[in-house]
Amino acid sequence: MASKDKSSKDKNPDESTSEVQAADVVLDTAGGMLEPSLVPVSSQSGDTGHRQGSLLRRIVMGNGFVSVLAVIVALFLGGLLIASTDGDVAETSSYLFARPTDFLLATWEAMTESYVALFQGSVFNPRQGFQPLLETLTVATPLICAGLGVALAFRAGLFNIGAQGQIIISATLAAYVGFTWHLPFGLHLLLVIVMGVLGGAAWGAIVGILKARTGAHEVIVTIMLNYVALFLLDFLLNTAAFRRPGDNSPISPRLDETATYPVLIPGSRLHLGFLVAVLLTYGVWWMLNRSTIGFEFRAVGANLVAARTAGVKVPRATILVMAFAGALAAFGGVAQVAGTEKVLTGGVAAQIGFDAITVALLGRSTPWGTFFAGLLFGAFRAGAVQMQIQTGTPIDIVLVVQSLIVLFIAAPPLIRSIFRLEPKKKSKTPKVAPQAAVANATGGAK
Amino acid sequence: MSATSTAPKAGAGAPAPTAALRPSLKVPISLSVLSLVALVFFGLLGPGKTAEMKISDPGDAVEVPALMIPGQVGGMVLAILLFAMAAYAIYLWTRGERSPKWLPIVFAVVFVFALLVWIVAGARQPSISLAGLVAGSVTLAVPLVFGSLSGVLCERVGVVNIAIEGQLLGGAFTAALVATVTGSPYVGLIAAAAAGAAVSMVLAVFSIKYLVNQIIVGVVLNVLVSGLTGFLFGTVMVPNKAQFNTPGRLDILPIPFLSDIPIIGPILFEQSIAGYLMYVAVAVVWFGLFKTRWGLRVRAVGEHPQAADTLGINVNATRFWNVTLGGAIAGIGGAVFTLVTIDSFTKEISGGRGFIALAALIFGRWNPIGAFLASLLFGFAYNLQSILGIIGTPVPSQFMAMLPYLVTIFAVAGLVGRSRPPAASGIPYVKG
Numbered sequence: 001m002a003s004k005d006k007s008s009k010d011k012n013p014d015e016s017t018s019e020v021q022a023a024d025v026v027l028d029t030a031g032g033m034l035e036p037s038l039v040p041v042s043s044q045s046g047d048t049g050h051r052q053g054s055l056l057r058r059i060v061m062g063n064g065f066v067s068v069l070a071v072i073v074a075l076f077l078g079g080l081l082i083a084s085t086d087g088d089v090a091e092t093s094s095y096l097f098a099r100p101t102d103f104l105l106a107t108w109e110a111m112t113e114s115y116v117a118l119f120q121g122s123v124f125n126p127r128q129g130f131q132p133l134l135e136t137l138t139v140a141t142p143l144i145c146a147g148l149g150v151a152l153a154f155r156a157g158l159f160n161i162g163a164q165g166q167i168i169i170s171a172t173l174a175a176y177v178g179f180t181w182h183l184p185f186g187l188h189l190l191l192v193i194v195m196g197v198l199g200g201a202a203w204g205a206i207v208g209i210l211k212a213r214t215g216a217h218e219v220i221v222t223i224m225l226n227y228v229a230l231f232l233l234d235f236l237l238n239t240a241a242f243r244r245p246g247d248n249s250p251i252s253p254r255l256d257e258t259a260t261y262p263v264l265i266p267g268s269r270l271h272l273g274f275l276v277a278v279l280l281t282y283g284v285w286w287m288l289n290r291s292t293i294g295f296e297f298r299a300v301g302a303n304l305v306a307a308r309t310a311g312v313k314v315p316r317a318t319i320l321v322m323a324f325a326g327a328l329a330a331f332g333g334v335a336q337v338a339g340t341e342k343v344l345t346g347g348v349a350a351q352i353g354f355d356a357i358t359v360a361l362l363g364r365s366t367p368w369g370t371f372f373a374g375l376l377f378g379a380f381r382a383g384a385v386q387m388q389i390q391t392g393t394p395i396d397i398v399l400v401v402q403s404l405i406v407l408f409i410a411a412p413p414l415i416r417s418i419f420r421l422e423p424k425k426k427s428k429t430p431k432v433a434p435q436a437a438v439a440n441a442t443g444g445a446k
Numbered sequence: 447m448s449a450t451s452t453a454p455k456a457g458a459g460a461p462a463p464t465a466a467l468r469p470s471l472k473v474p475i476s477l478s479v480l481s482l483v484a485l486v487f488f489g490l491l492g493p494g495k496t497a498e499m500k501i502s503d504p505g506d507a508v509e510v511p512a513l514m515i516p517g518q519v520g521g522m523v524l525a526i527l528l529f530a531m532a533a534y535a536i537y538l539w540t541r542g543e544r545s546p547k548w549l550p551i552v553f554a555v556v557f558v559f560a561l562l563v564w565i566v567a568g569a570r571q572p573s574i575s576l577a578g579l580v581a582g583s584v585t586l587a588v589p590l591v592f593g594s595l596s597g598v599l600c601e602r603v604g605v606v607n608i609a610i611e612g613q614l615l616g617g618a619f620t621a622a623l624v625a626t627v628t629g630s631p632y633v634g635l636i637a638a639a640a641a642g643a644a645v646s647m648v649l650a651v652f653s654i655k656y657l658v659n660q661i662i663v664g665v666v667l668n669v670l671v672s673g674l675t676g677f678l679f680g681t682v683m684v685p686n687k688a689q690f691n692t693p694g695r696l697d698i699l700p701i702p703f704l705s706d707i708p709i710i711g712p713i714l715f716e717q718s719i720a721g722y723l724m725y726v727a728v729a730v731v732w733f734g735l736f737k738t739r740w741g742l743r744v745r746a747v748g749e750h751p752q753a754a755d756t757l758g759i760n761v762n763a764t765r766f767w768n769v770t771l772g773g774a775i776a777g778i779g780g781a782v783f784t785l786v787t788i789d790s791f792t793k794e795i796s797g798g799r800g801f802i803a804l805a806a807l808i809f810g811r812w813n814p815i816g817a818f819l820a821s822l823l824f825g826f827a828y829n830l831q832s833i834l835g836i837i838g839t840p841v842p843s844q845f846m847a848m849l850p851y852l853v854t855i856f857a858v859a860g861l862v863g864r865s866r867p868p869a870a871s872g873i874p875y876v877k878g
Binding site for chain 2: 081159161213228232357361394396399402407414
């Protein structure tokens, strides 16, 4: 596919330098190198027009720029929502036509007040300096890990909605090892990580095995396993083995000091788990782009029939990719109990597993894209707490903004039409035609 | 070349087609395993107490004596009955025949009954009102039925609807808001349908016009609706509950005389308008899909859009309006939360029922009646879970809560086998 793209480009007479082409390819696949991943297939939405034209237009049309615009539009719409329920705005709207400036001013204030609070809670404020940024990184750590798990499965054409369950299972196992076994520093933490990751991998592998052996749809199985994990944790937290001695509330003892990630910067909650997440991001990038198994995963995701014909063992790939996805999400669960929370509660996974899906989508299923998307959503999560305290804006606004971002990014034509960035149709049509024909031919061959 | 090579193949491979046609062993094996579980747990290890199952409440027009079932003996008898059915499935398999459709359903009913006897006889207070249990199950199943019908309509036309949860939640919120503001729950019900349709239209526009992956849009829509309703609940409803969140309830409209029949009276003839609508919707969707020209077109679009397009059916328009209709139905289901079950909206009131509806639709094999029966089963599980807490059982409530989800996994993987969705489900259609 990629080679076809390139060859068709080379034939274009008004195509500029090959450097720009390379930049374009990197933009499109962002480290994917070979093939736009499964998710970008949908997000490209049949629009290949942005590959042509001047350098400026190319930058403007590039997916990176669209992503930034999507974030801006989503934040703006979220701001309108905040303003629409604001008391001052409602008051000034009653005399909108007499003094429209009052209304606009009130709207602007309602929007900025919330977002300034969000920024102060997530990046910088005069009182604490950059302390909030460290909190953002802490919150982002499990999001990145789980997001990588979701993204990896996406690349193999599987929808891993089950990060939530994988996090719960791994957190449970990791915490159990953390507070019942008493081992020296280093070994203890290692065992906590290993047990947690094995648990998550097993929970993910169940899905892969069922999919490979019986054809059970992974979306259904992962959703169901999320609930099973949730109730299992609820049950365990009500048993003597998991409860604090002499306490009836469903909360585990604190993990041993030897079982937790060391804090990186004193005075914050930022722990070693963040560096682990960075390493994992690199590891997933390496696996997808440099290893045989990663190539097989992508082949299965891009075209299952072709992959099977080429000798990829699809059932094996399915099971493996789900186990890896579960293991990655499990690192998020370990980061929660061994890093951030240090205890096991019923809400240990919060909404991380579900946020991870939007993180992976925003990151276009590429490892580094997921990493930065995780940072962004970590900032939203960390800042929203501060925002709710300062301005009373409910935390749910974060969900609205997150989902709007993903919707806009998923449909670039929508963003382009909002900003009138459409490429000139007349010059575009003949160039696109051959590519469309190629796509049709391959579609027909199936 | 092809003629010569195919002839010997056909001769040599003669037994192959029959082997391929031989039905899968999954049903006989699953039934046998479950029968064994029933025999061991419900029969041999069954509780000694006698389970009392009240069929009518004292003071009903028709009084029926309660069923008294001794735990262990009852469990044995039911297990033997289950074994008989498993044996029948095996017998059919040896003759190369498929098990009839009714067999797993009857098996499931008997198995659930055996489970019930086991649980009730083992409880601290071994008595349960069967009528109340069944009526409660149907009440809890109503939103599930609407939700799964929405899923059936969408998937049959080739659009995967993961957004059922969002449609239910949107319907629930809008119903509460509009019913309070207008003072009429009936207006709220209509508004809920409109809200569900609106959520669905977003799904339709993104998946049909912008060709975005349907599962992604569904997942994101769920988050969006959850965020929107949560935000508006916090900023609008919480500060002014009386003004915005006191919708009142839909009246229960009993049909005289018929509603006095034990067990089936309350579930069929003593419902709110939404409950009656549910039965009508199941019947209409089934009839529409399988007996009308419209249904044939819908299924054609879901199975082979190219063929449908060739015959002059507007594929994308058919998809768009079906998805919208599905959303409206799910929206009505959402209204049940705030206008029937309780009379106010709370955050996340749908609590994952949309996903259970999705499971019911798959369990019911993309068929309206199957989805209806599966929804009833899940409604029963929900209800059982809350009743168990009251009568006190040795089984931890969390495991009962897990049951519908485990059953679904089991069904998707085992009993249902390779569940076959409509062929074009999830695949956008690009003309040309």
